[in-house]
Amino acid sequence: MPKVNLSVDGKKIQADKGAFLLDVCRDNHIPVPSLCHNEALGSDGRCRLCVVEVRRGNRTRMVTSCLFPAAEGVEAITQSANIALVRKTVLELLWARCPESDEIARLARSHGVSDVRYQKDNDKGKCILCNLCIRTCESVVGVSALGLSGKGPVKKVTTPFDEPSETCIGCGACAFVCPTGHIQMWDKEGVRNIWGRKFEMAACAKCGTHFAPLYQLEYISKTSGASMDRLRTCPDCR
Ligand code: SF4
Ligand code: FES
Incomplete structure (x- = not known):
């Protein structure tokens, strides 16, 4: 991979050409806040929290670092009055959208937002x-049980037709990656509840712990060829 030389907050850094600036910052222990970035999936630039300033030649502009490719000669700044103002505004808007979210409240407060000046939504959950x-379900799990429905203010993540999804395998990967805790999932008495469906949990053949939905294990067995006998033993006992 060809390398490029750039600087972040005055620190000289060599990075892979085309690596995204947010990843370069994190690899070099330079903190940049984000909500919609995931190490495995990258980002598609939705939250705008990761903004930084980038100078090339005489030109300085604000970019979303999760989508900005590292290039020779780039000078990036991760903290400035302008950046702080944009991040505060983004967090204030997100907090107004999701007043129930502890994570957004925590981030907002840590960026100096003590209250929300905008009208709060009470129908968006977190x-x-x-x-x-959606991206995890599609690209990592491979089942595409979730999607966006509606437009504008009523746009939301849901299952097809808001019905319990036939394709969901109950793995919970969506709940795991969700940065705000919006997706409700709970395991009770050997049953997992998620997206309006109930999944019987498999008990480990050795220790008896309920560790994964049976349906998920059957899906893995079918797609990978692994035997159900092996899959029915929990990772700790394998
Ligand atoms: S449910 Fe969570 S992961 Fe999915 S879009 Fe909403 S905030 Fe993001
Ligand atoms: S991490 Fe969300 S826009 Fe960059």
Whole structure:
């Protein structure tokens, strides 16, 4: 991979050409806040929290670092009055959209937002429409049980026709990646509840712990060829 030389906050850095600036910052222990970025999935630039300033030649502009490719001679700044103002505004808007979200409240307060001046939504739950759950379900799990429905203010993440999804395997990966805790999932008495469906949990053949939905194990067995005998033993006992 060809390398490029750039600087972040005055620190000289060598990075892979085309690596995204947010990843370059994190690899070099330079903190940049984000909500819609995931190490495995990258980002599609939805939250706008990761803004930084970039100078090339005489030109300085504000960019979303999760989508800005590292290039020779780039000078990036991760903290400035302008950046702080944009991040505060983004967080204030997200907090107004999701007043129930503890994570957004925590981030907002840590960026100096003590209250929300905008009208608060009371129908969005904790969802910021970051798309991580949809992308995880599609590209990592491979089942595409989730999607976006509606437009404008009624746009939301849901299952097809808002019905319990036939294709969902109950793996919970969507709930795991969700940065705001919007997706409700709970396991009780050997049953997992998620997206309006109930999944019987498999008990480990050795220790008896309920560790994964049986349906998920059957899906893995079918797609990977692994035997159900092996899959029915929990990772700790394998
Ligand atoms: S449910 Fe969570 S992961 Fe999915 S779009 Fe909303 S905030 Fe993002
Ligand atoms: S992390 Fe860059 S826009 Fe969300």
